[in-house]
Every structure is written in C-alpha cells, then in structure tokens.
Amino acid sequence: MENIIELNTPKSLRLHIGFFGRTNVGKSTLVNYISGQETSIVSSVAGTTTDSVYKSMELSPLGPVTLIDTAGIDDSSNLSKERISRTTRVFNLTDVAIIVLEANVWTDFEQKITEQLNTKKTPFLFVINNYKEESLSANFLKHFSQYKFIETQLLQEKTHREKFLSDLKQNLLSIIPEDVLNLQPLTQNIIKQFQTVVLVVPLDLGAPKGRLILPQVQMIRACLDTNAIVIITKETELKQTLERLKDKPDIVICDSQVVKTVLNIIPKDILFTTFSIIFSANKSDFKTMLEGIKAIKNLKPENKILIAEACSHHASKDDIGRVKIPKLLSKYLGFEIKFDVSSGIDYPVNLEQYSLIIHCGGCMINKKQMISRLNFAAEKNIPITNYGMVISFVNNTLDRVTEPFIQKN
C-alpha cells in the first residue's frame, strides 16, 4: 500500500502528475486507484468532475506528488467551456501527464492533447482502459509507436493494484527528465557545507503574525539540508549579529524590501543577495530575468506594467508588490507608473498590454509553471524580471546582489 498521509512538502516541490482524458474513460477511477482514496467523484454520468481535483500524496520512489484529476473536456454541457479553460491551465503546471483512453478509440481529443503536451515538452504516457478486454487493433496501436502505454482493466484492477502501480511508476520514472525528478536545492552553487549564512528577515506590517513566510522557511530548510550554519535576524539586529560572530559570514541573504538598509551595514567583501533572486535563479531563467531589468529605462508614462505574484495573500498597506515596488519605480522614473496585479495561479492571457512583467520569487509554484510564465512572456515579446532585481536596480545595488550567481556561472 502507498503511504497516503498528507505531507508538509510545499506544492511547489512536489511532482505534478496531470491526468487527461475524455469524459467517462476512467480518469477519476485511475486517480482514486493510485491514491487509494475516493479523491474524485466517480460517476457514470458524463462530466461529473467539473473542476480539476488536486490530491497530494507520497508515491514512493517518486517522492511527494500532486495528482491532478482534470475535468473532462470533450462534452457539450454548459459548464464545458469553463472546464476547458481550467483544464488548459493544468497544462502549465503538469510535470508529467497520463492520458487515459478507451481501447480502440482514438479521437481528435487524444490527438490534440498529445500534440499540446509535445508542444509544451511535457513527458506523458497512456493508460488504455480496456474494460471490455478487446484485442487492440493495429490501427489503434500505431498511435503509440513512439510512446509508452499500459493496457489495463481499471475496474477489475483492484486486486492487481500493486502490480499495476509498480508498472505505472516504472514507466513514469523512465519518461520524467532527471532535472524534474531531482530538483536542485535553493542553495546550489551559492552555499556550501559548513558555510555561515545570515538570513535577514524584516517583521514589518506585511509579515504574517506569528510565523515566517514560505520563501524564508524554504531557505532555512535548504541551508540546513546543505549542512550550512544558518543565523536568522531582523535588519534592526543585523549589526549586533555581525559583531558577535567570530568570523564574517560567507553570505548574507535578505528580504528584497531591506536591501538598502542591509547594504549599509554589511562589509563590502561579504557575498550578498535576496530571497527573491535566489528563487528566481532556482525556479526560472536567471539570465532572462536579469535581461528584463533593462526594460525599466525605456518605460514611458503611458506604459503599464504587470506585477505578478504566484500566490494570493492578504495585501497589507505597505505590500511589496502593490505599494512598495510601484512607489520605488515611480520615484526612479519621475512619473506615476501604471500597473495591474495578478496573483495566484491566474496569469493574464492578454500580456500584450504590458511593457514589463515584474514577478515575485514564485515560491508557491513549481519550476514548470514559472518557466511557462517566462515562455508565455517571451512568445508575446514582453520583458520579465523579478522583485528583488527591480528593488536592487533602483537602489543601484544590482551588481552586488547578482554577484553570487554571476561569479559561479
């Protein structure tokens, strides 16, 4: 039996497995079958799964995964338009896909979904639900000549679950690229074993009560995993913290909002960067984000920028995305900057209206989603950059905060 306890692993660090298929081919049955739970509602009425259903579990040896049971998108019910849009969104966060289909039935749907996954370079395999136990025709089998497929009778498979799961996992392991399976640690290339790291965490009005925010928690964990010595302080105690250390720290990492304050405190020979820039280097394409900064100088009063955040959070009155960055940019440019904010998994389709996208570190989404956002911006020819880079740029400290990455590349 698989372990199906809920884990604390953030969504962004899980392998996302998307299940696609026409309505009533057994998608939800398969998801339930893998998770061992009634995660999705299984019904004989076409289109019961009206929205994508997410289930997190540990699927050894793949590790923490999120199973995404997408809504069937081939029916003609009133809800189907909305379903199509929601299912299409899942493409952007799927690391590996499973297409469920009936034996000897290959329709436009399977053809299109295969093409879309290939376009997105998402690895996939097929599960053929042969519940009538038919022989598979040569005409049908020709569609799988380049792909992996497993033939099964989903309804009857309960007694053979272990064997089926083992086959499925073996096949998944063989198609998932190495870099997706083994996510690089946040500390990669910048922090080594036994190095001393000082994390500067401001507790301003935007900080949640009684806890740290996810990028800070993930960074602490990454430092501990690297066997580094990690010290956490606020910017107000940073000077005293450094004075009490016998040796200088190897690197200081701060929240973007206190870049200027921290730089005034730390000596010039200590490496220095921000949480946001570390996430940008780890989850997206560092060079593209750095290149995007150049667009700031060309901004005109009639231009509009998009502030993109990958989570929805309660915005405080000095929110970094909605208040601090627009204010800093307006001051730098000498005119009031126009901007929109997108948050959570929604990402605008009409990017053409923006002259620049400024994205948060994206700690809550996986690398696949972040890269999709970069690709989408590139398709529309819109420069994209990162919170920490923008704040450092307007404070004239970009060279300093990007040095840990440039040095090692």
Ligand code: SF4
């Ligand atoms: S997803 Fe973005 S805005 Fe939300 S906590 Fe992570 S870095 Fe901050």
